[in-house]
Amino acid sequence: xxxxxxxxxxxxxxxxxxxxxxxxxxxxxxxxxxxxxxxxxxxxxxxxxxxxxxxxxxxxxxxxxxxxxxxxxxxxxxxxxxxxxxxxxxxxxxxxxxxxxxxxxxxxxxxxxxxxxxxxxxxxxxxxxxxxxxxxxxxxxxxxxxxxxxxxxxxxxxxxxxxxxxxxxxxxxxxxxxxxxxxxxxxxxxxxxxxxxxxxxxxxxxxxxxxxxxxxxxxxxxxxxxxxxxxxxxxxxxxxxxxxxxxxxxxxxxxxxxxxxxxxx
Numbered sequence: 001x002x003x004x005x006x007x008x009x010x011x012x013x014x015x016x017x018x019x020x021x022x023x024x025x026x027x028x029x030x031x032x033x034x035x036x037x038x039x040x041x042x043x044x045x046x047x048x049x050x051x052x053x054x055x056x057x058x059x060x061x062x063x064x065x066x067x068x069x070x071x072x073x074x075x076x077x078x079x080x081x082x083x084x085x086x087x088x089x090x091x092x093x094x095x096x097x098x099x100x101x102x103x104x105x106x107x108x109x110x111x112x113x114x115x116x117x118x119x120x121x122x123x124x125x126x127x128x129x130x131x132x133x134x135x136x137x138x139x140x141x142x143x144x145x146x147x148x149x150x151x152x153x154x155x156x157x158x159x160x161x162x163x164x165x166x167x168x169x170x171x172x173x174x175x176x177x178x179x180x181x182x183x184x185x186x187x188x189x190x191x192x193x194x195x196x197x198x199x200x201x202x203x204x205x206x207x208x209x210x211x212x213x214x215x216x217x218x219x220x221x222x223x224x225x226x227x228x229x230x231x232x233x234x235x236x237x238x239x240x241x242x243x244x245x246x247x248x249x250x251x252x253x254x255x256x257x258x259x260x261x262x263x264x265x
Contacts, residue, residue: 014080027176047086053260054191056083064123065193074115075187093181106215110222112178112187113201121168127196129156129248136255152251169194169201174208199238203245
């Protein structure tokens, strides 16, 4: 059992019973995540939070967003949290990563993005891509192409200044973060939620899932047709904005992997 003595003590303080079993969920990247089984067969998801990836203030904002989403039955309820841990409701189901990506999956993702964008923004941090890039550069202990970094930083700054920042964006809608149960669809992992524009979430969804050009086009078009009455852009304008965000997100993901994945190997 790879749960520490301090964590066991935290569970005892919560008075949720004796821990019988822990299983690490291996597809989680930012944090270490476990499925815990306590006496009386009660199960919870436990997250050991990566303090290097997000600040304490970021975690507080994440918690407020997750609570708002849970109120709308869009994400599991948080049972307890601290600066270093989070315990939340466990819901049985299948994550989309266990299913081959096809037209139905992409259209399902578009519908989930629309559900997210209809939530109240609450305390979510406004989009700040330029800040994220500078933070990753500071955390990176390896040399990088400075000319490319500056080019991406200028594009990120332009997008930060032009974004409407008027909707809540999940910021990490991968197929690993969509759970399909018998009677509901749940969205997991809200730590990168921000207020931004639809193109922000569409582009990151395309990026994190490594969709090809045809799949990226399908996601944007389906979302547009679902939400056309609430968008001020034409479909072509939305595609153009998504392409700019996509370029930045590909680069951000490259730096993120260098910062947080390589150091674990």
